[in-house]
Amino acid sequence: MRRGGLFRRKPFAGSLRLRLFVLIILPLVAVALVAGALRYWQAQTLSQTLYDDALKVVAHVVAREVIITQGDVVTDALLNSLVGVLGDPIFYNVSAADGRILAGYTDMPDDIIPADRQSSDPYFFNFIYNDRPVRAVLLREFIADPFFDGWTTVLVWQTTTQRRALSMTILKQALVTLALVLVTAAATVWVGITQGVRPLIDLREAVSLRSPSELGPIRRIVPNEVRPLVQTMNSLFSRLQAELHRRNTFISNAAHQIRNPVAAIRAQAEAALSTKDANQREARLLDLHEAASDLSRLSQQLLSLEAADHSTMTNVQPLDFTQLVADMARKTAPAALKQGVDIHLNAPEQGLTVTGNDILLREAIENLLDNSLRYGAVNGGELNLTLHRDNQRAMLFVEDDGPGIPKAASELVFERFVRLPQTSKKGQAESGCGLGLAIVRSIAAAHGGTCYVRNKEQGCCIVLALPLAGDSNVRES
Template sequence: MIAGLIRARSLRTRLFVMILLPLIVVAAASSVVLHWLARDMSRSLYDDTLKVVAHTVAREAVLTKGDLVTDSLLDSLVGALGDPIYYRVHADEGYFLVGHSDAPQPDRDLDLPGGVPVFFDADYHGEPVRAVVLREFISDPDFDGWTTVQVWQTVTQRQALSMTMLAQSATVLMLLLIAAAALVWFGIRRGLAPLTDLRAAMALRHTNDLRPIRRPVPREAEPLVRTINNLFQRLTAELERRNSFISNAAHQLRNPVAAIQAQAEAARDSHALTDRAERLQDLTEATRRLSRMSQQLLRFDAANEGRADRDTPPADLVRLVADVARRHVPAALRARVEIEYDGPDGPLYVQGDPVLIEEAIDNLIDNALRYGCPPDSHLQLRVESRFGMGVLTVADEGPGIPAESSEKVFERFVRLSPVEDGGCGLGLSIVRAIAKGVGGSARILPAERGCTLRFSLPLRAAPQAAAGSGGKDSSRQFADRFM
């Protein structure tokens, strides 16, 4: 139960238990110590009284010349001590004078120095007793010499006194513990009041209110508040990005949807078969553009959400470039563009999701073939390792990109070409988002002719299964099979 309270979700309860639990342990230990002290004090008090009784019995025996102690004196002693008192008096050389002959015997031989009382515990008729032996030298005609007096008493009242003192001490400790618990609970509530006020203030906020927390908090809570503020800042940036993306996407999708609607209505109202066929062809083309734009939007969003995952296997940049380039060979042949590849013979492993990296490579090659490769030109693909990064460089021989637009082309929905070719201005944005998601980069390099774009990803160690494999898609094999 205590472990459950310590693991409780309530910080107030955990603090209360963790503060009060040591106090309970200290109180229990104090009760044990107080019990020992009460027992020792009770024994000391009763032993001193028993020693006085021994002296009294000795004097009474001398005065009465060996007669029994008077009943009145014995009753007074018993009334003062509470337990029955027994005694025995021996003269010098062990001569029995008066008292009880069956006195309790100690467990071992006692050293009895003169004038010094010696105490021991024993049993008398089945009951525990406390006894004292006192030897005194008496100068008297009838008792000339050493006289030994032994007095014993049951310990019931001693134990009762010890328990009474223990109960009183335990009661005081319990009251103190209850008072401490109340004060601790009050102190915790007051101490956690700033956090409670912070919770109440946060509960009153609107769901879209992501302003930083400015309320003063204890020093120990400042790191938590800073972390929450950083989270609010990231959430604000993400919401702004999402809202901007949704707004731009809605704007970009409005025209294709309107075009599809117009083409569909025109095809419906057209009576000539030739005119209807043309309208249906335009409708098919508009649908294709809308489909491509939708796919690009989804891929862009996935690229922005993607993050480096060290648990995923590394991606082979050489193989991915070769696979994507193969798919574009037919389009390159139709456009009379020659694709040239230069890269390592073996694999080059990089960090990132192979699907997203393949999408980035596809966008780079597709953009180059669309906008940077006039007929009878070359498209250069180079894969290499540079400063811990796997690098793909795509160079074309087209009109190039002005220096002032080298960063603008990576923004969403930015298109430098005024020609309607089905593009939506998301290709390079997707490329940069994929690269940044794993700690890489995508940028345009200065070039005398055409456009040169460098796509970089962090290198990864080769997996065990592929460590010894050779260059499966070497530059020579790629050129021999597809050029």
């Protein structure tokens, strides 16, 4: 038994174009942010490298100036030149091997130089000077001069304002470039998406042109990703078109079939009202009753056919198919006895259980019996109902000894409003509208079964086959 889906994906609400744009742009923004952070780190590294190299050159210049002047201070002209090149104030301190300060500033913090520092390689470090962060370089040089007494230590430091300014300048330039690239990419992506979804807009226009009177397939060229959707829609249009055609045909045929009984009822009523003879009035009233009965039967069959075609198979339950057939045979027995027809039921001892709707299955069996009594056992005889199991199916054979159905019409009799030429034992055409067997087949199909004519030499045999409980494929919507 086919069940509906239990889990449904929540549909995406909003613009598909905007969704694609966001899905594409967000990764680009993330990449831009990562690139900006990386560029800032590179800018800091670059500015520090440049300024450290310059600071090292300044330390060498200060050392040479102090050596030349034998410990005199660096001239203001030289300091101004160095500051003009580097941008930040420069401070220096030159000390001899014994700790004597030979030249420079003496207010630097204590213990900023590691005590175990003996290497002659430049040593860069940071500290706070006058409440401002500074960058310093330490050089140790051996000077063979009595005044310097061997190893001389040169310490030069500088504020970091220009370093940070250079880093921010490089970062701003990088961000401007990334922003321009991002804006250009966003505009390009938006235009690309707009052009990319153009086939969907064309498809929407094609669908909007469809109407109940125009359900032809969509033949526009669409991308491969949308082609399955278009094929599904075309399949839906085809089914809708077939269903509308079926409904229109059904309504037209039903109106045509109802018109005759209604006209007959009106004619019989007028005749009964106009006659003065009591016997004729009684005869007309009997004809009126028969016409009303035919109209009632036709209305019931039309409703049954519509219910069978669009049944959602509610109230489905396991049913004893043998008991259903026996109940309907007892219900039909009085009408059969009036026609001189004997009904025989042959069923296995073990019951046949099917899964289905009780009302619809009773309607199907009743139509089979009515069809046999109306068109098969027209001159009396026997009506045999045989039940048996065939693999995983319950089989009902309804056999009569009447004129039978020609082999060429074995499928035609299941069409709606189709009646084969046939007369009753009174020589009159049998009443009916040709819906009985169509109803039976529709109900059988709704229960996962079938109904067909079984050829035989004498009489007619119609078979109703339904899957047994546990193997049913009941149709649901």
